[in-house]
Amino acid sequence: MFAISRSLRLSRCLSPFGRGLSASSSPGPRTLVAIDFDRTIVEQDSYLAVSQLLPTSQRKELQDQIPKCGWLSFISQVLQRLHGEHKVNSASVGKRVRSLTAVPGMLRVMRQLARIPELELCIVSDANSFFIGEWLQAYAIECLFAGGVFTNPACVQASGELLVLPYQEQTDCDLCPSNMCKGSVMDELTCSGRYERLIYVGDSCNDLCAIKRLRQKDVACIRRGFELHGKMTAHGQELACSVLTWRDGHELEELLMPKIVA
Ligand SMILES: [Mg+2]
Ligand SMILES: [Zn+2]
Structure with a gap:
């Protein structure tokens, strides 16, 4: 892939x-x-900062998996949920990052x-x-x-979802x-x-x-x-x-x- x-x-x-x-x-x-x-x-930490755009319970659930799954998997799931479930697009993610x-x-x-x-x-x-x-x-x-x-x-996909590759x-x-x-x-x-x-x-x-x-x-x-x-x-x-x-x-x-x- x-x-x-x-x-x-x-x-x-x-x-x-x-x-x-x-x-x-x-x-x-x-x-x-x-x-x-x-x-x-x-x-x-920019990944933790962006994860704060998720509701607390979802964020904590994903953060708990970091030791096992790693940071790349963490941010991928954060971005997926932000886009899929909360309609947060890459521009809003960018705005959060710019505020660091x-x-x-x-x-x-x-x-x-x-x-x-x-x-x-x-x-x-x-x-x-x-x-x-x-x-x-x-x-x-x-x-x-x-x-x-x-x-x-x-990269930002056509759907507006942000995808991070290794x-x-x-x-x-x-x-x-x-x-x-x-x-x-x-x-x-x-x-x-x-x-x-x-x-x-x-x-x-x-x-x-x-x-x-x-x-x-x-x-x-x-x-x-x-x-x-x-x-x-x-x-x-x-x-x-x-x-x-x-x-x-x-x-x-x-x-x-x-x-x-x-
Ligand atoms: Mg560092
Ligand atoms: Zn090394």
Whole structure:
């Protein structure tokens, strides 16, 4: 059913943002800053926020299934019920996503980083291209992500129902869900030879695989007080990269900028 070639999927997921993996605009070593979306760029989890459009009992019933069925199945069922039972179309879902607030200081630090010529930004997220595209458009910041947006592709069907497809179907990594291994995305970016150094910014367990793939010269920026930070006691010694912890975008800017311009 999802027999779409990977490159097509990638171009589909990148197409709303215009640029993606285009030719590099300036020569020399480049740094890539890869940023997670939920609870890293936006304060809330976008899937939980959209599920709030359902009546509480239905939402709770579906949320209870997340540990067993995963997030992709969760959002698919949320969207199906919103459209089928409550006549909530993709425009209303988009409106809900657009209302999500940014983590304080995050818009500023992303704009600052995007201005540095030897640096590119990308998003690596298990949300989807529709949600991320809506939110970036709301703030007119699609153009900041020259490195692309790696996420589950989504499309609006003729009926108006929003459909989210898996980014990939993988069984190699048991740290990650079958629809997306963030570590494999980081490996591809490393192997592309396009970037000298990678910096990864994230908050949650689904970012652990990504930061475990980073090398000594790379940097993991872990949001303090969130899930991934809690995992560091057990997994910190498995990381080869350097680590910095941040609470909001202001602190991230303060800690990260000296590492980039040094
Ligand atoms: Mg997150
Ligand atoms: Zn993985």
